[in-house]
Amino acid sequence: MVNPKGITASLYVTCIVDQLYPQVGVSVVNVLRKLGVHVEFPVDQSCCGQPLFNSGYVSQARELALRVIESFKDSEYIVVPSGSCAAMFREFYPGLFESDPKLHKLAQDFSKKVYEFSEFLVEVLNVNQVKSSSDGLHTFHTSCHMLRELGVKNQPLSLLEGVQGIQTVDLPHRDVCCGFGGTFSVKYPHISEAMLSDKVDNVLSTSCDILVSCDMSCLMNIGGALTRNKSEIKVKHLAEILDEESS
Amino acid sequence: MAEIKTKNFLASSQMAIKDPQLRQALEKVGTGFDGARREAIEEISEAKWEEWRLKAREIKEHTIENLDYYLDMLYTNVTKAGGHVHFARDDNEANAIVSKLVEANNIQIATKSKSMVSEELGLNGVLESLGVDVYETDLGEYIIQLAGETPSHLVAPALHKTKGQVASLFQDKLGIPYNEDIEAMAKTAREILRDKFLNADLGISGANFLVAETGSLVIITNEGNGRLCTSAPRIHIGITGMEKVIPSLEDLATFLRLLPRSATGQRLTSYVSIVTGPRRVTDEDGPEQFHLIIVDNGRSKMLADPKLREALYCIRCGACLNICPVYQKVGGHAYGWVYPGPIGSIVTPNLTVLQNAKDLPFASSLCGACREACPIKINIPRMLLNLREELVQPNSNANSTSKFSEDIAAKSYTKLMKHPGILKLGTMILTGLQKPFLKGGVISSVPIPPLSIWTRSRDLPKLPDKTFHQIWKDSLKDNQDNNG
Numbered sequence: 010m011v012n013p014k015g016i017t018a019s020l021y022v023t024c025i026v027d028q029l030y031p032q033v034g035v036s037v038v039n040v041l042r043k044l045g046v047h048v049e050f051p052v053d054q055s056c057c058g059q060p061l062f063n064s065g066y067v068s069q070a071r072e073l074a075l076r077v078i079e080s081f082k083d084s085e086y087i088v089v090p091s092g093s094c095a096a097m098f099r100e101f102y103p104g105l106f107e108s109d110p111k112l113h114k115l116a117q118d119f120s121k122k123v124y125e126f127s128e129f130l131v132e133v134l135n136v137n138q139v140k141s142s143s144d145g146l147h148t149f150h151t152s153c154h155m156l157r158e159l160g161v162k163n164q165p166l167s168l169l170e171g172v173q174g175i176q177t178v179d180l181p182h183r184d185v186c187c188g189f190g191g192t193f194s195v196k197y198p199h200i201s202e203a204m205l206s207d208k209v210d211n212v213l214s215t216s217c218d219i220l221v222s223c224d225m226s227c228l229m230n231i232g233g234a235l236t237r238n239k240s241e242i243k244v245k246h247l248a249e250i251l252d253e254e255s256s
Numbered sequence: 257m258a259e260i261k262t263k264n265f266l267a268s269s270q271m272a273i274k275d276p277q278l279r280q281a282l283e284k285v286g287t288g289f290d291g292a293r294r295e296a297i298e299e300i301s302e303a304k305w306e307e308w309r310l311k312a313r314e315i316k317e318h319t320i321e322n323l324d325y326y327l328d329m330l331y332t333n334v335t336k337a338g339g340h341v342h343f344a345r346d347d348n349e350a351n352a353i354v355s356k357l358v359e360a361n362n363i364q365i366a367t368k369s370k371s372m373v374s375e376e377l378g379l380n381g382v383l384e385s386l387g388v389d390v391y392e393t394d395l396g397e398y399i400i401q402l403a404g405e406t407p408s409h410l411v412a413p414a415l416h417k418t419k420g421q422v423a424s425l426f427q428d429k430l431g432i433p434y435n436e437d438i439e440a441m442a443k444t445a446r447e448i449l450r451d452k453f454l455n456a457d458l459g460i461s462g463a464n465f466l467v468a469e470t471g472s473l474v475i476i477t478n479e480g481n482g483r484l485c486t487s488a489p490r491i492h493i494g495i496t497g498m499e500k501v502i503p504s505l506e507d508l509a510t511f512l513r514l515l516p517r518s519a520t521g522q523r524l525t526s527y528v529s530i531v532t533g534p535r536r537v538t539d540e541d542g543p544e545q546f547h548l549i550i551v552d553n554g555r556s557k558m559l560a561d562p563k564l565r566e567a568l569y570c571i572r573c574g575a576c577l578n579i580c581p582v583y584q585k586v587g588g589h590a591y592g593w594v595y596p597g598p599i600g601s602i603v604t605p606n607l608t609v610l611q612n613a614k615d616l617p618f619a620s621s622l623c624g625a626c627r628e629a630c631p632i633k634i635n636i637p638r639m640l641l642n643l644r645e646e647l648v649q650p651n652s653n654a655n656s657t658s659k660f661s662e663d664i665a666a667k668s669y670t671k672l673m674k675h676p677g678i679l680k681l682g683t684m685i686l687t688g689l690q691k692p693f694l695k696g697g698v699i700s701s702v703p704i705p706p707l708s709i710w711t712r713s714r715d716l717p718k719l720p721d722k723t724f725h726q727i728w729k730d731s732l733k734d735n736q737d738n739n740g
Contacts, residue, residue, distance in 0.1 A: 022725075024673075026724055027725055028683060029717050031724035031726075034728075035724070038728075050733070052728070056673040058673075061666055062641070063622060063641065065645040065648035066648055069666050076673075153622070153623035153624055153625075156624075157623070185623075186623035190622060190623070193618070194621075194709075196619075197269070197618075199270050200586060203585040204585065232717070233716060234715075237713065237715050
């Protein structure tokens with residue numbers, strides 16, 4: 010297939026996918042290529058700085074932000090398989106440099122190029138269905154930053170609905186936080202665990218086979234509790250489902 | 257000032273989560289209040305709701321930016337209506353003004369309608385020390401006054417109590433038979449309070465709004481107690497924060513649409529009382545004196561800070577509490593002062609001492625549900641981040657061993673992320689080291705914090721053999737042209 014749009018997308022893979030779930034990054038690349046997008050991967054990329062920023066260490070976050078902006082300076086589109094990291098880029102990077110007009114402009118230009126994975130497919134590529142097939146009952150967890158910072162709500166759901174051979178079921182209280190919240194999960198573990206426990210109960214109530222989301226941090230949290238509870242439910246990033254083609 | 261227990265957040269929240277009765281009581285927050293709010297919005301449509309929110313925010317922005325002007329207008333119009341305005345810089349000044357009025361007018365019995373600012377001031381204690389019998393007349397407030405407790409919610413002060421607990425309390429304090437029937441309990445309280453309303457010489461109220469153009473104090477209630485407190489006794493003292501002023505009655509209309517829907521899902525509360533000055537010659541009833549005490553108590557500090565100013569837009573509807581997954585778990589008392597929940601985590605540190613309330617800005621997953629629910633679109637998560645930044649400043653007084661180690665962790669993390677070589681080496685070492693901890697493809701227990709905290713209730717995924725960086729370099733990069 011030729012690349013009709015001639016689009017080149019630069020992948021920001023996120024720390025958690027790079028270090029813990031590299032197969033998600035591979036799926037993102039596969040899906041984008043399947044759609045005819047040329048994929049680049051700037052290897053100098055680092056953490057987006059969100060863990061520092063959310064902990065109050067703003068000047069340290071700024072150091073990492075500059076590094077990321079530099080790594081992607083030639084990119085046309087930046088695709089991020091995480092609503093949370095994408096929100097850091099788009100909603101918070103410009104604010105980091107408010108006092109420096111030159112850097113502020115750089116950060117603004119950078120942030121305008123950033124898209125969360127499902128958002129990129131639907132809004133930029135105008136793709137509502139990716140040729141893919143799988144099986145089993147799937148349910149979707151909406152991650153907080155993707156929904157409330159980026160305003161990405163229905164895009165991943167419509168993409169999931171388009172996968173051949175699967176069934177979907179609504180997750181009750183889909184948009185309630187899973188309790189991860191980065192360092193919150195270890196600073197206030199009792200609260201985080203109580204929130205997680207509700208999320209797990211809701212997931213279990215669906216009797217699904219697969220829990221899908223667009224943030225591996227939520228899925229690490231919920232998935233970690235599911236395996237601890239000896240549940241058979243698997244967690245997958247949306248890109249992994251869209252990458253599947255059972256023949 | 258009300259006792260400040262913000263330092264105990266960690267311990268109090270741990271206890272709260274383990275308390276089965278609190279769990280039960282808190283269940284009604286999400287499904288009850290927040291559910292009703294969503295239905296009320298659905299009824300009038302999202303678009304209409306958004307329009308009202310924007311209008312309300314615009315009014316608040318304008319008023320807070322011109323607060324001096326509107327407070328001056330309010331002062332003029334309250335005075336014109338025959339009332340007295342007192343400005344109190346802090347709790348001591350406010351309490352002294354009330355004390356002076358109590359002594360000058362030989363007050364014996366006071367009835368109170370709900371006022372969070374009076375909680376802030378610790379006013380009941382001051383009145384009692386002057387020998388005044390004080391009766392809270394909002395049912396929820398009455399319950400917690402009987403129990404010797406403080407409110408745990410902005411709108412429903414006794415929300416932390418189950419009906420069984422209230423029945424026991426009534427049995428114990430009022431000497432009536434145990435009866436869990438809510439209507440019967442409300443009837444008992446009404447009968448007792450009716451007598452107090454008739455005999456009180458002082459009525460104290462808060463204010464939901466102050467209308468500058470008419471000099472009016474507005475309270476909305478569902479029990480009618482506010483109306484009795486402000487009309488039956490011979491003196492009425494209204495106490496509220498300086499941010500409660502709005503320009504006009506027309507502006508009030510916007511807020512009367514937003515507040516009840518956001519708080520309880522009601523289109524309108526049962527009572528809306530607009531009080532302007534004391535009784536006029538032609539009035540059949542009403543107080544002989546009307547005093548309005550406008551309290552600063554730290555608010556001007558927030559007004560001066562452009563990053564925190566919008567916290568003064570709050571109309572205390574409680575919607576952010578009801579939707580907050582943290583509040584739903586720990587309840588209001590864990591927050592340690594008068595204002596709980598997401599908005600409390602901004603207001604409390606600023607009206608008390610930030611360094612003693614450092615858990616409040618951090619005890620949030622930053623999920624943003626509060627901002628979404630707020631009828632004034634207050635950006636609570638953003639302000640939590642601002643407070644976090646302030647707390648980790650090198651010159652912050654919040655120095656402690658945990659801050660010291662967090663500082664080191666933040667610096668090391670930044671270094672590590674800026675040097676991919678070291679990161680790669682670290683990952684390789686950890687991938688090797690994880691082997692003894694692997695069980696069934698996951699890591700169930702790691703003896704080192706913070707991972708040990710994580711693994712006490714969840715597994716960690718196995719570190720893969722190759723990072724994405726390596727996979728890209730080894731096989732993915734060169735496949736570009738074979739694919740697509």
